[in-house]
Amino acid sequence: MASDPQPPGEAARIAAETDAELVARTLDGDRAAFGILAERYAASVRRVARAVLGDPDDADDAAQDALLGALIKLRQYDPRRPFGPWLMRIAANAATDRRRRRRVRRTEPLDGNVVARGMLPDADTQRRALGQRLRDALSQLPERRRVAVVLFDVEGYSHAEIGRVLGIPEGTVRSEVFHARRALRGLLADWREEGPE
Amino acid sequence: MSPEPMPFDHRPDPALGAALRQALTADDDAGFVARMLVRAAQAPAAHWDILASWARTGIAAAALAALVAGFLVGRAVSPATSLDDVLVAAAGPSSQAFVTSLRPPDPSVVLSFAEER
Numbered sequence: 001m002a003s004d005p006q007p008p009g010e011a012a013r014i015a016a017e018t019d020a021e022l023v024a025r026t027l028d029g030d031r032a033a034f035g036i037l038a039e040r041y042a043a044s045v046r047r048v049a050r051a052v053l054g055d056p057d058d059a060d061d062a063a064q065d066a067l068l069g070a071l072i073k074l075r076q077y078d079p080r081r082p083f084g085p086w087l088m089r090i091a092a093n094a095a096t097d098r099r100r101r102r103r104v105r106r107t108e109p110l111d112g113n114v115v116a117r118g119m120l121p122d123a124d125t126q127r128r129a130l131g132q133r134l135r136d137a138l139s140q141l142p143e144r145r146r147v148a149v150v151l152f153d154v155e156g157y158s159h160a161e162i163g164r165v166l167g168i169p170e171g172t173v174r175s176e177v178f179h180a181r182r183a184l185r186g187l188l189a190d191w192r193e194e195g196p197e
Numbered sequence: 198m199s200p201e202p203m204p205f206d207h208r209p210d211p212a213l214g215a216a217l218r219q220a221l222t223a224d225d226d227a228g229f230v231a232r233m234l235v236r237a238a239q240a241p242a243a244h245w246d247i248l249a250s251w252a253r254t255g256i257a258a259a260a261l262a263a264l265v266a267g268f269l270v271g272r273a274v275s276p277a278t279s280l281d282d283v284l285v286a287a288a289g290p291s292s293q294a295f296v297t298s299l300r301p302p303d304p305s306v307v308l309s310f311a312e313e314r
Contacts, residue, residue: 031234034234035230035234038230038233038234039226039227039230042226042229042230043222043223043226046221046222046223046226046229047218047221047222047223050221050223051221056223059223060223060229063229063233064229064232064233064236067230067233068233068236068237068240071237127219130216130219130220131216131219131220132220134216134217134220135220135221138217138220149213149217150217150221152209153209153210153213153214153217154214154217154218154221156209156214158207159207174207181210181213184213184216184217185210185213188212188213188216
């Protein structure tokens with residue numbers, strides 16, 4: 001979901017265009033329109049891919065696959081429905097496909113500065129350490145649970161929309177989000193209790 | 198951070214959401230999109246060509262549909278062929294005899310007329 005402030009003038013007009021309008025322009029052959037759509041959703045697509053894959057480079061490759069896949073399938077998009085969930089479904093599937101193809105699971109090396117507690121020199125390092133712990137905790141969750149909690153708590157999609165993204169009932173989405181939150185909140189609580197601040 | 202969630206809590210957790218966002222967000226979205234668009238343009242079967250081919254297919258299908266529709270409409274509005282039209286088209290000495298005679302025609306005459314035609 002786009003969250004950047006709208007620039008003035010022509011850029012503001014473009015930024016105000018709906019997703020459906022941009023899709024229509026893209027289908028008419030307007031490459032710039034697809035660029036705007038991609039910029040609008042790039043951050044979300046990359047986050048969903050990273051939640052599935054962990055590795056940032058793999059995630060970016062999957063996110064690119066997703067956007068290119070969306071471009072090819074654009075005529076299948078129903079403009080009466082929101083574009084975001086449609087794209088997120090493609091993104092989640094692209095990331096899952098890439099994870100299945102990946103023969104050797106690579107893991108991000110831990111930052112040497114944050115491996116040991118008591119070696120956290122500044123707030124930025126602490127944030128990075130917390131981020132690493134969250135990513136590690138996410139990687140322990142079932143894949144569907146990861147995507148569900150990211151789409152709900154980070155991207156702001158509803159349970160019903162996430163259900164359509166993941167192809168599961170809304171009640172199952174609620175359950176997945178609940179269990180993911182319980183695991184991640186425990187980690188955050190520990191972090192706050194044990195943290196140097 | 199919000200307290201322990203209820204199983205059917207429908208509200209996003211802002212604190213957890215912010216922490217996850219920070220953990221998962223990569224930088225340079227603009228560069229990422231630029232690389233993606235370059236990849237789209239360089240693809241062997243360029244994606245824009247795919248779109249264009251779909252557009253051409255759509256135009257061809259629409260033209261064919263218009264031709265079929267025009268043919269069907271044309272048929273619907275043209276008057277049906279009447280018996281008079283048939284008789285006039287088949288007008289000739291022998292066919293006039295069929296029409297004007299009060300007696301039913303001899304089958305052999307009908308057959309010979311059909312053979313003439």
